[in-house]
Amino acid sequence: MSTAGQVIRCKAAVAWEAGKPLSIEEVEVAPPQKHEVRIKILFTALCHTDVYYWECKGYTPLFPRILGHEASGIVESVGEGVNDLKPGDHVLPIFTGECKECRHCLSEESNNMCELLRINCDRGVMLADGKTRFSINGKPIYHFVGTSTFSQYTVVHVGQVAKISPTAPLDKVCPISCGICTGFGATVNVAKPKKGQTVAVFGLGAVGLAAAEGARVCGASRIIAVDVNPRRFEEAKRFGITEFVNPKDYDKPVQEVIVEMTGGGVDRSVECTGSVQAMISAFECVHDGWGVCVLVGVPKKDDAFKTHPMNLLSERTLKGAFYGNYKPRTDIPMVVDKYLNKVR
Structure with a gap:
């Protein structure tokens, strides 16, 4: 039964306060809006950056929040204007993006400083409408670097999603979305x-x-x-x-x-x-x-x-x-292919 266009209820690890243990909660995940993708997260890892922002020492506090950004999954549904992804695609959500239209994305000298989608640790909402896609009993739960992969389902801007080969083992390629490429x-x-x-x-x-x-x-x-x-x-x-x-x-x-x-x-x-x-x-x-x-x-x-x-x-x-000087949407699929083909 298709869940496209519907609110999905699932489990997520929610950070309610800085430095306090994460709590497994049932959250509501709204459908993707324009230029957004809803992803079923199958594997996620813990990066030290998640810990930094959970501890929130010296950073602007933004809670409650769903952390996580090193992950792999499968597209569940897509929003308006998303033409290069479809339900069932295997993907890596990336903490920084590639709009393919700004000066940085079009430059031969800059690889991943996208003016629209470069990493933003302080923004906890989606670009389309300035709102969150997560909530608990009507209370907004903030996003983290546009990915929030400590949830069974998440909503990500299409510019932060790398489509990869369906033959790639998602448990193995998960770290490519952050640490390995970095x-x-x-x-x-x-x-x-x-x-x-x-x-x-x-x-x-x-x-x-x-x-x-x-x-x-x-x-x-x-x-x-x-x-x-x-x-x-x-x-x-x-x-x-x-x-x-x-x-x-x-x-x-x-x-x-x-x-x-x-x-x-x-x-x-x-x-x-x-x-x-x-x-x-x-x-x-x-x-x-x-x-x-x-x-x-x-x-x-x-x-x-x-x-x-x-x-x-x-x-x-x-x-x-930054992120190994890779363009998230253009280069990461090729990195995964090299792994699959054992190319060095």
């Missing part, structure tokens, strides 16, 4: 290490491991991991890590340790922790003349990056990467 793309699309070069990866969470895999695929000769948890090193070897540095083992800045290890610094570094001190270390450990540092981790709201200007004047390059 780390892997930061290395292969932004840092772009050449074969035989050295790469340092700061942080061995999911994003850092994906960044390390990117370095391995690019043919890096040495991939140095920096993390304060030594238990992560053994598993990280599967992703190409060749050496491990724990900053706690030294009485000097870790960037100095890496410079000494590599005879002047690494060729590329990718920072995946969000720690400002790690960002500084990642930048200052790259070789002068050609070294490139890519920042990926999200810092705290009031953090400030500081380094001596000579580190830049010595022809080191500092870059930032």
Whole structure:
């Protein structure tokens, strides 16, 4: 029996207050409006960004709210004006979007800074009418980054939905919607290490491991991991890590340790922790003349990056990467296809 055009009642994990345990509630999910898609979420993961906004330390509080943004599912119904998706399509909801019409989407120099749909953590309503699609007994429940995947059903703007191959295992490709692309793309699309070069990866969470895999695929000769948890090193070897540095083992800045290890610094570094001190270390450990540092981790709201200007004047390059420099609707289906075809 079709549920298109009807309110769906389902379970969702609702954050009622900052830092308080999520509560499994029955929520009402309204039908999709113009340019919207209602998705049945089959798999969802927990990203540290969800935790940041659940804790709400230094951020604008917006509760009650349904968090979650790393997920996979199947289209249940579509709203007016949605022509490239249909019920039954396998999809990944993405926390940032691609309208395909703005200056950023049309630019060859900007991949995912869409003027309409770029990530907005403070907006808890849909663009079409400024209202939520979630409610409990008539009380609005706010959205999170346009996805809110901690719900059995969610409503997402079509520009934030990547249609993928129906043969893709949704449990396996779920992390592609956030962490995997964020780390892997930061290395292969932004840092772009050449074969035989050295790469340092700061942080061995999911994003850092994906960044390390990117370095391995690019043919890096040495991939140095920096993390304060030594238990992560053994598993990280599967992703190409060749050496491990724990900053706690030294009485000097870790960037100095890496410079000494590599005879002047690494060729590329990718920072995946969000720690400002790690960002500084990642930048200052790259070789002068050609070294490139890519920042990926999200810092705290009031953090400030500081380094001596000579580190830049010595022809080191500092870059930032957002979602691995991938266009959500255009590129992500191809990333999934590469996974399916084992293309490296």
